[in-house]
Amino acid sequence: MRMEIEPIYLSFLVFTAGFVSLGVELTASRLLDPWFGNSILVWAVLIALILLYLSIGYWLGGRMADRWPDTRILLILTGIAAFLVGLIPLIARPILQLTTDVFQEFDIAILVGSFAAVLLLFAGPVILLGMVSPFVIRLMMQRADDAGRVAGNIYALSTLGSILGVFIPVLLLIPNIGARRTFLALGLTLLGLSALGLMRIARKPALWLALAWVLLLICYLLPSGPIHPESNTVYEQESLYNYIRVVSNGPEMLLKLNEGAGVHSVYRPDMLLADGIWDAFLIAPYFAPAPTRPGDVHNMLIIGLAGGTIARLTTLAYGPIPIDGVELDPAIIETGQHYFDMTEANLRPIARDGRYFLNHDAGKYDIIIIDAYRPPYIPFHLTTVEFFAEVAAHLTPNGVVAINVGRTTDDFSLVNALAATMERAFPAVFILDEPTFGAGLGNSLVIASHHFSLLDDFYANTENLSEPILAEVARRYHPYARVAPDEGIVLTDDKAPIEEIVHGIVMRYLVDLDDR
Known part of the structure; x- marks a missing residue:
């Protein structure tokens, strides 16, 4: 069962996995922004962990592909990855909300713990996405003489997808639909492609994936409320650069950005x-x-x-x-x-x-x-x-x-x-x-x-x-x-x-x- 699906489909799957993996990384930074800011330290930790997760995925993907070179297994893995990508903001939000009080109390242990817990949420989907390229290389390789060409093509496609994954979320998705729905869009993109392949070779796993996504979509359709659910939040917006929040303080309007650690502007009509x-x-x-x-x-x-x-x-x-x-x-x-x-x-x-x-x-x-x-x-x-x-x-x-x-x-x-x-x-x-x-x-x-x-x-x-x-x-x-x-x-x-x-x-x- 090595070549159940056309090579062009597998190539497009690799491209999509590259797109989603970088899209998750860029959107993750915006998810963390309102609570932890956007400093070089936050970026360094985020990039390092994403690379670590991808490395684990490459290693696991190669070993699994050698043992079970089955397209059905690959598509089940990408379907699970798609589901986990969509799940990230739903699980992360309660953990992140905990940090609102932590910032005020300056409990650094809980703060670091919350940060670590959120970053661990990315481990599952990113590791699974990292498994795609070595798995596809194994499935598409016909003979040893093809190894270099196949591997080069696959990693080129993955990188091209990653380039698109940098620009589409930053320039199009996040400014227009926000980080939460960007995760949903990334997950649905990968799910659609995975389900398309599974429907041709294994209908039962495809149906289970569809059911899981129905439940996930119901969660997304529920009212989400503001990112910082405070009663005095008058307005909030995720822009290309910032998470913007306007807060009322009696007769005053206060402008807060990102994690809300400072007040950037104040306004009173009689000021x-x-x-x-x-x-x-x-x-x-x-x-x-x-x-x-x-x-x-x-x-x-x-x-x-x-x-x-x-x-x-x-x-x-x-x-x-x-x-x-x-x-x-x-x-x-x-x-x-x-x-x-x-x-x-x-x-x-x-x-x-x-x-x-x-x-x-x-x-x-x-x-x-x-x-x-x-x-x-x-x-x-x-x-x-x-x-x-x-x-x-x-x-x-x-x-x-x-x-x-x-x-x-x-x-x-x-x-x-x-x-x-x-x-x-x-x-x-x-x-x-x-x-x-x-x-x-x-x-x-x-x-x-x-x-x-x-x-x-x-x-x-x-x-x-x-x-x-x-x-x-x-x-x-x-x-x-x-x-x-x-x-x-x-x-x-x-x-x-x-x-x-x-x-x-x-x-x-x-x-x-x-x-x-």
């Missing part, structure tokens, strides 16, 4: 100040040499527009000055316009990478704000000496740049690294700390002036501000302005260990919590 780090950006221009007055701020660039909180506050404080707001994710811009009243006539939202925009389309600005965060990380390419040299080239002579940096109450590792890096591109660098009031976690602005200035210039520029909003922010933050210390590692395009620095901060924070 003059946001009562957060966004307010501090309003007084960043006054770190320029004295005298600098509100009328000297003629335009602004924001890299990391999010829901437009900074743009709204700036317009209230400085009037309708031109603002270019760059945001990588077009869906976040749409969310800001719909839920955060991001409709200022002076704001030009631009859906683009911040550094790309700076290199290709940006003009000169009196202030450049960088608030691009994927908590707990800043994109590394927006933190380097080379990047800040590009920023300096787009500042007016009296211009200022300010970047938002996360920290704990007493761990300024990342803040100091950014300050040390900016000192390579600017003559004067300052830090404006947000008071934490015992909260443990906080933010600081690292601010650099295009021309040399002193901390006394900041005090002189803010001493007699007549605009009430600016005067209030200056009063609030005066005690927390300081000159950047001469310490911290310098970040470059070649070496910017942002993740390593942040992981150190997080681990020290968790250890400190356990010691309390």
Whole structure:
């Protein structure tokens, strides 16, 4: 029973298995995103385990094919793999939901355990998918002289399918139907092909597979609810780049992304100040040499527009000055316009990478704000000496740049690294700390002036501000302005260990919590 089905069918089965295996890997990253983020560490673990599972599949597939070179067995295996692919989000979701409380309690043991449990869900289907290529090679090989040609053709087809499995989920499926239904689509694709073959050679297994999928489809048809099932979730969306969530907090709207570890924007209809780090950006221009007055701020660039909180506050404080707001994710811009009243006539939202925009389309600005965060990380390419040299080239002579940096109450590792890096591109660098009031976690602005200035210039520029909003922010933050210390590692395009620095901060924070 070695050649029950035409070779072209087996070739297409190999192509489909390659497509589904990479599709599962890419969709798995989006499944994990809302809870564990999208850091290089998460990707490294995910890729390593997928490769491990495929390796096990190659080994098992070769041994099984030599012992039972039967097309029916192969198709039963791919049918089971298809079912397990569709099952992944249904089983993973309860485990992932457990991490919502874990993040708040900082129970690292349960957090790691949840992560491991979810990753183990991919073992079954990926191992089975890995078995397909060696199995088909054994079935299609007529004589030893054909071995090289057959193996080469099979692995070429598998790789071509994997290439398609990279682009179809990312560009088509996930943005339009979400990660959950993408797993379903991948599983159904493989099931359809497996069932087609089984119906020709073994009707009974095909019927069992069909019954299993009917039950699975019933589960999918049941209302799924929001990914984060909280009563205050107003809106959620899976975009090409992010899991987006709008949360109501009394009269406020909050924008949260991915695992929800930070608030990216806040909106209240009567808001003059946001009562957060966004307010501090309003007084960043006054770190320029004295005298600098509100009328000297003629335009602004924001890299990391999010829901437009900074743009709204700036317009209230400085009037309708031109603002270019760059945001990588077009869906976040749409969310800001719909839920955060991001409709200022002076704001030009631009859906683009911040550094790309700076290199290709940006003009000169009196202030450049960088608030691009994927908590707990800043994109590394927006933190380097080379990047800040590009920023300096787009500042007016009296211009200022300010970047938002996360920290704990007493761990300024990342803040100091950014300050040390900016000192390579600017003559004067300052830090404006947000008071934490015992909260443990906080933010600081690292601010650099295009021309040399002193901390006394900041005090002189803010001493007699007549605009009430600016005067209030200056009063609030005066005690927390300081000159950047001469310490911290310098970040470059070649070496910017942002993740390593942040992981150190997080681990020290968790250890400190356990010691309390």
